[in-house]
Amino acid sequence: xxxxxxxxxxxxxxxVCPHFIKLKxxxxxxxxxxxxxxxxxxxxxxxxxxxxxxxxxxxLLKSKKQSAAEIAVRETVKYAKKVxxxxxIVFDPKSTQTEWITKDCIGHIDCLGVLNKTEIIGDxxxxxxxxxxxxxxxxxxxxxxxxxxQARHYQMLDxxxxxxxxxxxxxxxxxxxFGVIYDEERIRVHRERVLTVKKRIEEMExxxxxxxxxxxxxxxxxLNDICTKRNFVPEIENLIEL
Ligand code: SF4
Numbered sequence: 001x002x003x004x005x006x007x008x009x010x011x012x013x014x015x016v017c018p019h020f021i022k023l024k025x026x027x028x029x030x031x032x033x034x035x036x037x038x039x040x041x042x043x044x045x046x047x048x049x050x051x052x053x054x055x056x057x058x059x060l061l062k063s064k065k066q067s068a069a070e071i072a073v074r075e076t077v078k079y080a081k082k083v084x085x086x087x088x089i090v091f092d093p094k095s096t097q098t099e100w101i102t103k104d105c106i107g108h109i110d111c112l113g114v115l116n117k118t119e120i121i122g123d124x125x126x127x128x129x130x131x132x133x134x135x136x137x138x139x140x141x142x143x144x145x146x147x148x149x150q151a152r153h154y155q156m157l158d159x160x161x162x163x164x165x166x167x168x169x170x171x172x173x174x175x176x177x178f179g180v181i182y183d184e185e186r187i188r189v190h191r192e193r194v195l196t197v198k199k200r201i202e203e204m205e206x207x208x209x210x211x212x213x214x215x216x217x218x219x220x221x222x223l224n225d226i227c228t229k230r231n232f233v234p235e236i237e238n239l240i241e242l
Contacts, residue, residue, distance in 0.1 A: 002025050003104060005107065006150045009149050012201075019211035020223060023227065039073050041053070043073050048097075050097050072128075076169055088116065089165070096111045102157060105194060110123045115165060120162055120164065122164075123165070125167070126169060126170075126171070147166055147178060152187060156190050164180040214231065214235055215234045
Protein backbone atom coordinates (compact mmCIF):
# COMPACT_ATOMS: atom_id res chain seq x y z
CA UNK A 1 0.00 0.00 0.00
CA UNK A 2 1.33 3.45 -0.88
CA UNK A 3 1.72 6.04 1.86
CA UNK A 4 -0.88 8.81 2.02
CA UNK A 5 0.56 12.24 1.17
CA UNK A 6 -1.19 15.59 1.31
CA UNK A 7 -1.25 15.79 -2.49
CA UNK A 8 -2.89 12.36 -2.72
CA UNK A 9 -5.54 13.49 -0.22
CA UNK A 10 -6.20 16.57 -2.35
CA UNK A 11 -6.46 14.48 -5.53
CA UNK A 12 -8.99 12.06 -3.99
CA UNK A 13 -12.01 14.14 -4.92
CA UNK A 14 -15.37 12.35 -5.14
CA UNK A 15 -15.27 11.60 -8.87
CA VAL A 16 -11.52 11.06 -9.22
CA CYS A 17 -10.55 8.71 -12.03
CA PRO A 18 -8.91 5.60 -10.48
CA HIS A 19 -6.59 5.32 -13.50
CA PHE A 20 -5.29 8.82 -12.71
CA ILE A 21 -4.44 7.70 -9.15
CA LYS A 22 -2.67 4.64 -10.55
CA LEU A 23 -0.62 6.65 -13.05
CA LYS A 24 0.36 9.43 -10.63
CA UNK A 25 0.91 7.58 -7.34
CA UNK A 26 1.59 3.91 -8.22
CA UNK A 27 3.38 4.22 -11.60
CA UNK A 28 4.83 7.62 -10.57
CA UNK A 29 4.43 9.04 -14.07
CA UNK A 30 6.14 12.40 -14.28
CA UNK A 31 4.72 15.32 -16.24
CA UNK A 32 6.72 18.27 -17.49
CA UNK A 33 6.75 21.14 -15.00
CA UNK A 34 4.73 24.15 -16.16
CA UNK A 35 6.35 27.60 -16.40
CA UNK A 36 4.64 28.59 -13.13
CA UNK A 37 5.92 25.44 -11.41
CA UNK A 38 9.53 26.03 -12.50
CA UNK A 39 9.37 29.54 -11.06
CA UNK A 40 8.17 28.08 -7.75
CA UNK A 41 10.96 25.49 -7.73
CA UNK A 42 13.63 28.14 -8.32
CA UNK A 43 12.08 30.39 -5.68
CA UNK A 44 12.21 27.61 -3.03
CA UNK A 45 15.78 26.70 -4.04
CA UNK A 46 17.04 30.27 -3.71
CA UNK A 47 15.10 31.08 -0.54
CA UNK A 48 15.43 27.79 1.38
CA UNK A 49 18.34 26.01 -0.31
CA UNK A 50 16.25 23.31 -2.00
CA UNK A 51 12.88 22.54 -3.50
CA UNK A 52 10.99 19.25 -3.58
CA UNK A 53 13.29 17.03 -5.65
CA UNK A 54 16.48 18.94 -4.77
CA UNK A 55 18.16 22.04 -6.02
CA UNK A 56 16.58 23.54 -9.15
CA UNK A 57 18.24 25.69 -11.82
CA UNK A 58 16.54 27.43 -14.73
CA UNK A 59 18.20 27.04 -18.13
CA LEU A 60 19.97 30.15 -19.42
CA LEU A 61 18.94 31.76 -22.71
CA LYS A 62 20.96 31.05 -25.89
CA SER A 63 22.72 34.37 -25.22
CA LYS A 64 23.85 32.84 -21.83
CA LYS A 65 21.82 35.48 -20.02
CA GLN A 66 19.18 34.75 -17.40
CA SER A 67 15.60 34.61 -18.69
CA ALA A 68 13.01 37.25 -17.70
CA ALA A 69 11.33 34.53 -15.58
CA GLU A 70 14.54 33.87 -13.64
CA ILE A 71 15.20 37.58 -13.09
CA ALA A 72 11.65 38.02 -11.75
CA VAL A 73 12.12 35.11 -9.31
CA ARG A 74 15.49 36.40 -8.11
CA GLU A 75 13.99 39.84 -7.45
CA THR A 76 11.12 38.21 -5.53
CA VAL A 77 13.59 36.23 -3.40
CA LYS A 78 15.35 39.48 -2.41
CA TYR A 79 11.97 40.97 -1.52
CA ALA A 80 10.93 37.84 0.43
CA LYS A 81 14.15 37.86 2.48
CA LYS A 82 13.50 41.47 3.42
CA VAL A 83 9.88 40.78 4.41
CA UNK A 84 10.84 37.70 6.47
CA UNK A 85 13.55 39.63 8.28
CA UNK A 86 11.23 42.52 9.09
CA UNK A 87 8.57 40.05 10.25
CA UNK A 88 11.12 38.31 12.51
CA ILE A 89 10.51 34.96 10.85
CA VAL A 90 13.57 32.73 10.67
CA PHE A 91 13.50 29.59 8.54
CA ASP A 92 16.08 26.92 9.30
CA PRO A 93 17.78 25.88 6.01
CA LYS A 94 18.93 22.60 7.65
CA SER A 95 15.28 21.53 7.95
CA THR A 96 14.39 22.16 4.29
CA GLN A 97 12.42 19.29 2.74
CA THR A 98 12.53 17.15 5.89
CA GLU A 99 10.62 13.92 5.33
CA TRP A 100 8.17 12.69 7.95
CA ILE A 101 6.92 9.11 7.60
CA THR A 102 4.54 6.97 9.63
CA LYS A 103 3.26 3.48 8.87
CA ASP A 104 0.63 4.81 6.45
CA CYS A 105 1.46 8.49 5.77
CA ILE A 106 4.24 10.63 4.35
CA GLY A 107 4.99 14.37 4.23
CA HIS A 108 7.78 16.62 3.03
CA ILE A 109 7.77 19.96 4.76
CA ASP A 110 9.27 23.07 3.16
CA CYS A 111 11.05 24.00 6.40
CA LEU A 112 10.87 24.50 10.14
CA GLY A 113 11.28 27.94 11.59
CA VAL A 114 10.71 30.38 14.41
CA LEU A 115 8.15 33.18 14.66
CA ASN A 116 8.12 35.34 17.79
CA LYS A 117 10.31 32.76 19.57
CA THR A 118 7.76 30.02 18.82
CA GLU A 119 8.66 27.06 16.62
CA ILE A 120 6.55 26.71 13.47
CA ILE A 121 6.28 24.54 10.38
CA GLY A 122 6.86 26.88 7.44
CA ASP A 123 5.82 26.82 3.83
CA UNK A 124 6.83 29.25 1.08
CA UNK A 125 4.80 29.92 -2.03
CA UNK A 126 5.62 31.97 -5.10
CA UNK A 127 2.91 33.57 -7.21
CA UNK A 128 2.79 35.70 -10.33
CA UNK A 129 -0.73 36.92 -9.46
CA UNK A 130 -1.43 40.48 -8.46
CA UNK A 131 -3.04 40.97 -5.04
CA UNK A 132 -6.63 41.19 -6.37
CA UNK A 133 -6.30 38.07 -8.55
CA UNK A 134 -4.91 36.13 -5.59
CA UNK A 135 -7.75 37.19 -3.29
CA UNK A 136 -10.27 36.11 -5.93
CA UNK A 137 -8.50 32.74 -6.30
CA UNK A 138 -8.47 32.26 -2.54
CA UNK A 139 -12.16 33.03 -2.23
CA UNK A 140 -13.54 31.16 -5.22
CA UNK A 141 -11.22 28.23 -5.73
CA UNK A 142 -10.36 25.27 -3.51
CA UNK A 143 -7.09 27.06 -2.68
CA UNK A 144 -7.91 27.60 1.00
CA UNK A 145 -9.05 23.97 1.36
CA UNK A 146 -5.78 22.90 -0.27
CA UNK A 147 -3.84 24.98 2.24
CA UNK A 148 -5.73 23.51 5.20
CA UNK A 149 -5.27 19.92 3.98
CA GLN A 150 -1.53 20.48 3.59
CA ALA A 151 -1.15 22.13 6.99
CA ARG A 152 -3.21 19.54 8.89
CA HIS A 153 -1.41 16.65 7.22
CA TYR A 154 1.97 17.93 8.32
CA GLN A 155 0.68 18.86 11.78
CA MET A 156 -0.66 15.31 12.15
CA LEU A 157 2.83 13.96 11.38
CA ASP A 158 4.60 16.47 13.62
CA UNK A 159 5.52 15.01 17.01
CA UNK A 160 6.01 18.54 18.38
CA UNK A 161 2.46 19.68 17.39
CA UNK A 162 3.61 23.01 15.95
CA UNK A 163 1.47 25.73 14.38
CA UNK A 164 1.76 26.13 10.62
CA UNK A 165 2.61 29.26 8.65
CA UNK A 166 2.17 29.72 4.90
CA UNK A 167 4.15 32.63 3.49
CA UNK A 168 3.12 33.77 0.00
CA UNK A 169 5.29 36.11 -2.06
CA UNK A 170 4.31 37.64 -5.37
CA UNK A 171 6.58 38.83 -8.14
CA UNK A 172 4.19 41.79 -8.26
CA UNK A 173 5.61 43.01 -4.93
CA UNK A 174 3.10 41.94 -2.27
CA UNK A 175 3.09 39.17 0.34
CA UNK A 176 0.58 37.46 2.62
CA UNK A 177 0.89 35.12 5.59
CA PHE A 178 -1.67 32.46 6.58
CA GLY A 179 -1.53 30.68 9.91
CA VAL A 180 -3.05 27.33 10.92
CA ILE A 181 -3.14 26.78 14.68
CA TYR A 182 -2.57 23.21 15.88
CA ASP A 183 -5.99 21.88 16.89
CA GLU A 184 -6.34 18.35 18.33
CA GLU A 185 -9.97 17.92 17.19
CA ARG A 186 -9.25 19.02 13.61
CA ILE A 187 -6.27 16.68 13.48
CA ARG A 188 -8.55 13.84 14.59
CA VAL A 189 -10.94 14.71 11.72
CA HIS A 190 -7.99 14.79 9.33
CA ARG A 191 -6.89 11.37 10.55
CA GLU A 192 -10.39 10.00 9.76
CA ARG A 193 -10.13 11.49 6.26
CA VAL A 194 -6.79 9.68 5.81
CA LEU A 195 -8.35 6.36 6.84
CA THR A 196 -11.31 6.87 4.46
CA VAL A 197 -8.96 7.67 1.59
CA LYS A 198 -6.84 4.64 2.44
CA LYS A 199 -9.92 2.38 2.21
CA ARG A 200 -10.97 3.94 -1.12
CA ILE A 201 -7.52 3.34 -2.56
CA GLU A 202 -7.51 -0.27 -1.37
CA GLU A 203 -10.89 -0.68 -3.16
CA MET A 204 -9.44 0.88 -6.32
CA GLU A 205 -6.49 -1.52 -6.21
CA UNK A 206 -8.83 -4.48 -5.69
CA UNK A 207 -10.79 -3.38 -8.78
CA UNK A 208 -7.58 -3.02 -10.77
CA UNK A 209 -8.14 0.76 -11.04
CA UNK A 210 -11.12 0.20 -13.34
CA UNK A 211 -12.14 3.62 -14.69
CA UNK A 212 -15.00 5.08 -16.62
CA UNK A 213 -14.32 8.83 -16.76
CA UNK A 214 -16.38 11.30 -18.75
CA UNK A 215 -14.69 13.28 -21.49
CA UNK A 216 -15.19 16.36 -19.30
CA UNK A 217 -13.05 14.74 -16.57
CA UNK A 218 -10.42 13.72 -19.15
CA UNK A 219 -10.35 17.21 -20.69
CA UNK A 220 -9.14 18.74 -17.40
CA UNK A 221 -6.99 15.81 -16.24
CA UNK A 222 -3.32 16.70 -15.59
CA LEU A 223 -2.22 13.47 -17.30
CA ASN A 224 -4.49 13.54 -20.36
CA ASP A 225 -1.62 14.00 -22.84
CA ILE A 226 0.10 10.77 -21.77
CA CYS A 227 -2.93 8.68 -20.79
CA THR A 228 -3.90 5.92 -23.23
CA LYS A 229 -7.38 5.56 -21.74
CA ARG A 230 -8.54 9.12 -22.37
CA ASN A 231 -12.21 9.46 -23.33
CA PHE A 232 -12.51 11.80 -26.32
CA VAL A 233 -16.27 11.41 -26.84
CA PRO A 234 -18.20 14.34 -25.38
CA GLU A 235 -21.45 13.66 -23.60
CA ILE A 236 -24.42 15.72 -24.72
CA GLU A 237 -24.91 18.46 -22.16
CA ASN A 238 -28.34 20.00 -21.90
CA LEU A 239 -28.34 23.71 -22.53
CA ILE A 240 -30.24 25.62 -19.93
CA GLU A 241 -32.26 28.62 -21.05
CA LEU A 242 -31.29 31.76 -19.19
S1 SF4 B 1 -7.09 11.17 -19.10
FE1 SF4 B 1 -9.04 10.40 -18.35
S2 SF4 B 1 -8.78 8.18 -18.22
FE2 SF4 B 1 -6.76 9.10 -18.30
S3 SF4 B 1 -6.16 9.33 -16.19
FE3 SF4 B 1 -7.05 11.26 -16.84
S4 SF4 B 1 -9.21 11.13 -16.26
FE4 SF4 B 1 -8.36 9.05 -16.20
